[in-house]
Amino acid sequence: MLVKYVVKKQKCHEWMVMCGYDYKEILFSELEESKKQGWEFVRKKIFLITDFCDFYSTSNRSDRLAIIGITVGLLAVVISIIGLFK
Structure with missing residues (x-):
């Protein structure tokens, strides 16, 4: 399942x-x-969203900028590949 509950x-x-x-x-x-x-x-x-939010909230500013930079770069590559096949 995608949603689970943590209990203690x-x-x-x-x-x-x-x-x-x-x-x-x-x-x-x-x-x-x-x-x-x-x-x-x-x-x-x-699933995956909570883990990413936990990682992102504990990382420092340079790590956050690196994550944003990699995401923007990958998004640009995907958009350019889609543009080649249209």
């Missing part, structure tokens, strides 16, 4: 205190059942 649940064990969370990705149909089992909704994850 605090780690627990009978004989020790554990810190941190368990994370898992689920489909929308499993979301309500997971909430009933104690899982908390974290975020909605869209």
Whole structure:
């Protein structure tokens, strides 16, 4: 599927205190059942778009300019190839 949901649940064990969370990705149909089992909704994850946005938001200015430059260059090449065959 293209859209998944990330949920988290605090780690627990009978004989020790554990810190941190368990994370898992689920489909929308499993979301309500997971909430009933104690899982908390974290975020909605869209295929490739969320990963690119995470990468883009953590990159610095020069990396962003490089990404934009490569994208514009590839777009120009695709448009010129399309123009050759018309």
